[in-house]
Amino acid sequence: MTLSVLLVDDSKFVRKGISKELPIIFGDRELIFSEACNGNEALELLYSTSYDIVFLDLTMPEKNGYEVLQELKEKGIKANIIVLTADIQPESERIVRSLGAVGYMEKQRPLNREALMKVLQEINLL
Numbered sequence: 001m002t003l004s005v006l007l008v009d010d011s012k013f014v015r016k017g018i019s020k021e022l023p024i025i026f027g028d029r030e031l032i033f034s035e036a037c038n039g040n041e042a043l044e045l046l047y048s049t050s051y052d053i054v055f056l057d058l059t060m061p062e063k064n065g066y067e068v069l070q071e072l073k074e075k076g077i078k079a080n081i082i083v084l085t086a087d088i089q090p091e092s093e094r095i096v097r098s099l100g101a102v103g104y105m106e107k108q109r110p111l112n113r114e115a116l117m118k119v120l121q122e123i124n125l126l
Ligand SMILES: [Mg+2]
Pocket: 009, 010, 011, 057, 058, 059, 060
């Protein structure tokens, strides 16, 4: 079954990194990628389309990841959102999970494949 993935990050290198890594992890599974480079773009897409997985950056222009989560929560829109951030802190994990994120992982260069697989397993996507 096809998996639709939304990549939300203001860095195109990060978006590219995830879109290269996921096909390796998912093997034969067909993946369809959509991308947004700020929170407003992400919300526009999330209001009109549902995705199987959303990777969400926290630090972005226009609307940041916290604001995206907050707005989705207020509107009652549920999504499998994995927060991918360079700024790992217990407090930010607590906040994003309370705002509805289902996963939280550190952004590394290159992306840590095992950490990514672990998060996907935790939410039963792998
Ligand atoms: Mg960023």
